[in-house]
Amino acid sequence: MRYSELFLPTVREIPADAEIVSHQLMIRAGMIRKLTSGIYTYLPLGYRVIRKFERIVREEMNRAGAQEVYMPMVQPRELWEESGRWNHYGKELLRFKDRNDRDCCLGPTHEEVITDLVRNEIKTYRQLPRNIYQIQTKYRDEIRPRFGVMRCREFSMKDAYSFDADEEGVDISYKKMFGAYMRIFQRCGLRFRAVEADTGSIGGSFSHEFMVIADTGEDSLVFCSTCDYAANLEKAEIAIPEGRKVSGEEFVPLETVHTPDMKSIEEVSWFLSVQPRDVVKTMIYSADGIPVAVLVRGDTDVNEIKVKNYLNCDVLEMADDTMIYKATGAPRGFAGAIGIKARIIADYSLMNMTNFVMGANKEDYHVKNVNIGRDISVDSFADLRIARDTDLCPRCGGNLLFARGIEVGHVFKLGTKYSKAMKAVYLDKNGKEQYMVMGCYGIGIGRTVAASIEQNHDEHGIIWPLTIAPYQVIITPVNVNDEKIKIISEKLYASLLEKGVDVIVDDRDERAGVKFNDADLIGIPLRVTIGKKALSEQKMEVKIRKSGKVKILATDKVVDFILSYVNEGM
């Protein structure tokens, strides 16, 4: 490609509305432009990167035995009612009516469509297993799109769905996909971890997320310093204490104390001269409309996902003031477990606590010396709090490390959630009807590209790994008005093209500085500079974007050097 003919609008200034580096650089490097909130156009340079990444995805999916299809984005309400998600998916599911007044939605994911297809076409165990995938546009009506293509409304995703005869089969399919994902992200040169994850609104029995490690990531990750354990913070387990051991301490009589306007744990513990860890936080939640009191130690925080999963409810939200008042008889800030009209569940951290402080269910009062068993009864103890760096690994007892991550892939073992809801069955060897056992596997295409930029950039711009770089080489004639330089760069351009190298020649009549800066910004891995000085000695310069190293090579060695560098990096 000739730069002079490229539709590549680079921008010098940092766009005011771009927060994170990848967003800034994708705009500056002329990869994307915003149409409206959370909806982007990919320009030629950006789309080339997308295509390169998609190609890796396709190669690895095909290698793992998956087959590509292309499903519709517009989907009928009926399918979503069958799966039960028409009501449960929430506002992220964009719904609309067609001209015949039929309810439709834009697909945020394709479990319904694929399950419908497969149940109609696959009838016997002989046709199983199957793994079917697509790369398709999804629409999720995000509450707040941000970070460019990282969290947007319309985006491209690779989604695969596996159908197996039984549990054993789905475990094999899951492992294959897991392996394919490892290869995909390795080939992109990303630093990433697979972590245990919550299944969210997709559902299913267990899942792993593939997380690119980056400080700007929206997810918190926990991993063990000694064993392989790694999890999303929202999933990270905390080792169950060995049992209730009351530390010999005597139960002290209850005492109600006046705590005017002291609502937070900090205020109460300061006011009563105790440690936050001596106070119990009583959080009132509405679980499908029913009040539940969740008790955690004052120095820890409730993990709502754990609570939601423990209660197995559809909607879990903080109770509103009315519900709090009904349950406790007091305004927000003074809830406690004594006499509360709600189910009480407590985090394991309460098992060893004695004579603690909690709200009195009365405005401006707290109670001291509360004890479980004597003063309150707890329905059950469970792991309900967010893991902290002082916690130990639930598997081996090692120390936990924390990091931020960008979720680029997610693999789910779905089980029979959708096949049961939508009656996707086959006949087994005995002629008996069985539910297919499913898995689903997603990769965010645009997001992976953005994550790669988060990890690979410097103050000058993007630093693409060779495997997904829009072009592998850029030739920079320092001055196109110099006939000799021009002829030689054209010659090099032609011979690289002939060898199948993705090459761009910057034939613009611009000053060298402009070309160098643009080349750095768009992040091409190799830059060949053709200038008067080196040329007079029959030499050219090859600069490696990543290391910044410059090689001065004899003119006739340049093509060979590039070919071996490129082949090694792919």
Add this chain to the structure above:
RNA sequence: CGGGGCGUAGCGCAGCCCGGUAGCGCGCCUGCUUUGGGAGCAGGAUGUCCCAGGUUCAAAUCCUGGCGCCCCGACCA
């Protein structure tokens, strides 16, 4: 949905308080010079000042309503 901010040339912004000819930098176009890290000089083009209504002799500026975008939070693949 709650809180905050912004909307003026392609981009980044000033002007708005205190109403009176719409500006700056970058980019763009033309010419000359220049040519190894975002050139210099000279000349030039470009605006429904987000939209609608109101106040006023006069509105980018004041008032009302709307729309859009961004940030924080709640929420979530």
